[in-house]
Amino acid sequence: MGYEVNRFQGDVDEELICPICSGVLEDPLQAPVCEHAFCRVCIQEWISRQPTCPVDRQSITFTQLRPVPRILRNLLARMCISCDNFVYGCPMILKLDALASHLEECEHNPKRPLPCEQGCGLVIPKDELQEHNCVRELRTLMQSQQQKMADFQRELTEQRFIIKEQKRELKLLKDFMRAMRLSNPTMRAIADQMERDETIRWIGSLTRARVTRWGGMISTPDEILQTMIKRSLLESGCPSHIINELMGNCHESRWPPGLNSLETRQNNRRQYENYICKRVPGKQAVLVFPCDNTHMPEEMMIEPGLVMIFAHGIE
Incomplete structure (x- = not known):
């Protein structure tokens, strides 16, 4: 909707009047052919009812409208208008392009947000200060927060139930596939492939890690x-069919020949520095998988992968 004409100083040119609301153009748009100009809100509402120009009835759609020429925008910007809050005592007369910034800080704005100085510290509209009651408002705010917390807890409980059911269904499916694998060679191959795919997806979800201090290895x-490491792996989505075997490979007694003693590790230092490692989320530990390290010799790798824990030095 346009600005009221009587708020402006001096005469207002007819070219600056919206034909729909009869106010001075506000955020104006122009018809493409006839070039009639309208307030943005006015023409949007008009076209939603009938897609024609309000002046000459030429067919028009909202996407065809375009901004008015710069000269028209400049004329509007230089016009002097009274503040929206003149009825509340604001004496300011200012250029139209400065109106928006003035309204944000106008002291006479009845809806200007002000902090309560009675103790609660809430920010409330100026015209509500007189009726403001700190205790009542804080009680209302507390009740609102308690309701939000209750809603959150209920939603969290529902999500936990859904996750629990999904895990149960997944376990049943895995048990079924395991049983079928034992009894049917074809199903055995399908199940093996599914487990391999699950493992590859999980490995791909892990972040690349860099070991800066191999001497910190435990x-x-x-x-x-x-x-602690096993819990982190499970939380990251580590497939259940490899978790125990993978964790068994965190001790040097299960490491491959090129790593299973201090002497071999010292001799092969330059080789294992070439490992491509994945980070155990949130821990000073890395995972080394054969699928990421096809460039490494066999004596440096083991299935399904290595778990290497450090006192420090993981980035």
Whole structure:
């Protein structure tokens, strides 16, 4: 909708009047052929009812409208208008292009947000300050937050139930596939391929890691440390069919010949520095998979992969 004509100083040229609302053009758009200009809101509403120009009835759609020429925009910008809040006592007369910035800070704006100075600190519209009650507003705010928390908890419970059901269904499917694999060679091949695909997808989801201090390697991690790493792997989506075997490979007793003693590790230092490693999420530990390390010799790799834990030095 346009600006009221009586808010402007001096006469207003007819070319600056919207034919629909009879106000001074606000955010104007122009018809492509006849070049009649209208307030954006006015012409949008008009075209939604009948796709014609309100002046000469030529066919028109909203996508055909375009901004008015710069000279017309400049004429509008230089016009002097009273503040929207003149009825509330604002005496300001300013150019139209400065109106928006003035309204944001106008002291006479009844809806200007102000902080409560009675103690609650809430920001409320100026015209509501007189009726404002800190205790009531804080109680309302608390109730609103409690309701949001209750809704969140309910949604979280529902999501947990859904995840639990999905895990149960997945376990049933895996048990079924395992049983079929034992009894049917064809199903055995299909199940094996599904597990390989699942493993490859999980490996692809892990972040590349760089070991900066190979001397920080813990070759004989204790049970507590192994449990922490295993939990992180499960949380990252590690397939259940490889988790135990993979974790078994975190101790040097299960490492391949090129790593399973301090002496061999020292001799092969230059080789294992070429490992392509994946990060165990959130831990100072890496995973080394054969599919990522086809360039490495056989004595440096093991299926389904290596778990290497460090005291420090993982980026």
